Amino acid sequence: MREVFHQSLEDLQSRLVEISDLVTVAIEKATRAFAESDVALAEEVIADDAQIDAMALRLDEAAIEILARQQPVARDLRIVITALRVSASLERMGDMAEHIAQLARLRFPERAIPKGLKGTFRRMGELDVEISRTLGDLLRTQDLRFADAIRNADDDVDELHASVFEKVLSDNWKGEATATVDATLASRYHERFADHAVAVAKKVVYLATGDWTVAEEDIALAASAQDDAGA
Amino acid sequence: MREVFHQSLEDLQSRLVEISDLVTVAIEKATRAFAESDVALAEEVIADDAQIDAMALRLDEAAIEILARQQPVARDLRIVITALRVSASLERMGDMAEHIAQLARLRFPERAIPKGLKGTFRRMGELDVEISRTLGDLLRTQDLRFADAIRNADDDVDELHASVFEKVLSDNWKGEATATVDATLASRYHERFADHAVAVAKKVVYLATGDWTVAEEDIALAASAQDDAGA
Numbered sequence: 001m002r003e004v005f006h007q008s009l010e011d012l013q014s015r016l017v018e019i020s021d022l023v024t025v026a027i028e029k030a031t032r033a034f035a036e037s038d039v040a041l042a043e044e045v046i047a048d049d050a051q052i053d054a055m056a057l058r059l060d061e062a063a064i065e066i067l068a069r070q071q072p073v074a075r076d077l078r079i080v081i082t083a084l085r086v087s088a089s090l091e092r093m094g095d096m097a098e099h100i101a102q103l104a105r106l107r108f109p110e111r112a113i114p115k116g117l118k119g120t121f122r123r124m125g126e127l128d129v130e131i132s133r134t135l136g137d138l139l140r141t142q143d144l145r146f147a148d149a150i151r152n153a154d155d156d157v158d159e160l161h162a163s164v165f166e167k168v169l170s171d172n173w174k175g176e177a178t179a180t181v182d183a184t185l186a187s188r189y190h191e192r193f194a195d196h197a198v199a200v201a202k203k204v205v206y207l208a209t210g211d212w213t214v215a216e217e218d219i220a221l222a223a224s225a226q227d228d229a230g231a
Numbered sequence: 232m233r234e235v236f237h238q239s240l241e242d243l244q245s246r247l248v249e250i251s252d253l254v255t256v257a258i259e260k261a262t263r264a265f266a267e268s269d270v271a272l273a274e275e276v277i278a279d280d281a282q283i284d285a286m287a288l289r290l291d292e293a294a295i296e297i298l299a300r301q302q303p304v305a306r307d308l309r310i311v312i313t314a315l316r317v318s319a320s321l322e323r324m325g326d327m328a329e330h331i332a333q334l335a336r337l338r339f340p341e342r343a344i345p346k347g348l349k350g351t352f353r354r355m356g357e358l359d360v361e362i363s364r365t366l367g368d369l370l371r372t373q374d375l376r377f378a379d380a381i382r383n384a385d386d387d388v389d390e391l392h393a394s395v396f397e398k399v400l401s402d403n404w405k406g407e408a409t410a411t412v413d414a415t416l417a418s419r420y421h422e423r424f425a426d427h428a429v430a431v432a433k434k435v436v437y438l439a440t441g442d443w444t445v446a447e448e449d450i451a452l453a454a455s456a457q458d459d460a461g462a
Binding site for chain 2: 074
């Protein structure tokens with residue numbers, strides 16, 4: 001039974017890794033589509049999101065199947081519940097990539113990326129791609145140093161997010177309302193993408209270190225701190 | 232054992248109802264704080280969100296406890312998993328109310344509500360309050376007519392959300408960048424609030440009608456349709 005359970009967990013883990021790989025591709029393409037106003041690439045991201053959703057759904061079904069058949073308790077139970085939550089976060093990360101692609105498509109043939117913020121969004125996109133890739137590494141290896149790297153990169157994303165609002169709300173901002181709307185939404189999507197990755201990383205860390213309750217509280221605190229900075 | 236399980240489910244249900252009541256208070260106050268630029272009320276919403284987070288966390292612990300001790304299978308298992316997901320959605324609805332309150336606080340003593348959109352945001356706020364209250368009724372009674380009402384009200388929210396962008400992006404829009412940013416974010420928060428309620432309603436409906444997989448697919452489709460309209 002123990003052996004069967006172990007295999008089931010490996011299956012969940014490899015499904016999570018697989019989804020996170022697709023999410024990395026999605027955010028990488030979405031960033032490029034947004035920067036280069038590449039509507040074909042944007043369409044790809046939008047179409048491919050259905051696959052991420054379907055895989056997350058199948059993972060959830062697999063996790064529920066494990067709960068029903070193998071009736072895990074204690075830490076084993078928490079691992080399976082965590083897989084369900086991580087799957088939900090990855091699915092949302094895919095949605096954020098899709099939203100960024102939708103912005104690019106919506107403004108085509110105009111450039112979605114607002115003038116004067118090109119460098120900022122390029123850097124935000126790079127950071128999100130890096131975060132997503134690192135999250136894949138964390139899920140693959142459970143090496144907790146990857147979690148620190150995600151947190152650090154998220155701090156950088158938060159700073160860039162704040163700088164977008166500073167820029168848009170400064171007297172020098174000459175952007176049209178369209179540019180202001182795009183900057184606001186795109187920045188928010190990038191920031192949420194990174195937030196979800198941090199939430200996943202914390203869940204993985206606390207599963208490894210054992211203190212689940214603290215993890216959730218910590219996430220709530222971190223989320224509200226970020227909200228303060230972000231909204 | 233069946234009796235114990237039944238009591239456990241009732242406990243989960245009453246916890247969900249309790250959280251949804253707090254969410255209703257939060258969105259009602261946040262809407263008022265945003266409309267009237269009432270910073271004290273905004274502070275209340277922001278402070279009270281910690282209670283919603285804590286209650287959602289305790290509900291999750293109770294659900295995991297039930298899984299561990301009572302090892303439910305089949306439909307019973309899905310009910311407990313659904314409670315975990317509903318709790319996560321309610322927690323996010325609380326966050327959206329908090330974000331709206333944060334916007335009000337951020338712009339104080341200026342009015343956060345952008346000129347020319349006062350009526351739109353008042354109506355969006357009213358709809359979100361109504362949706363939240365109806366969600367409480369649905370969770371309390373499991374009367375599926377409440378789910379239809381939520382869906383209909385969400386359609387109205389989506390229309391208003393689209394109208395905000397139409398307004399902001401029209402040639403007549405004379406708002407400063409601050410007003411554009413506020414309108415964009417506030418509209419998005421209101422729309423997400425309603426989306427989460429619809430997601431919960433669908434979960435409750437499909438638990439009652441039994442077809443879980445369809446529910447998830449349906450939600451994914453509905454979400455992507457809304458995203459197309461919204462982004």
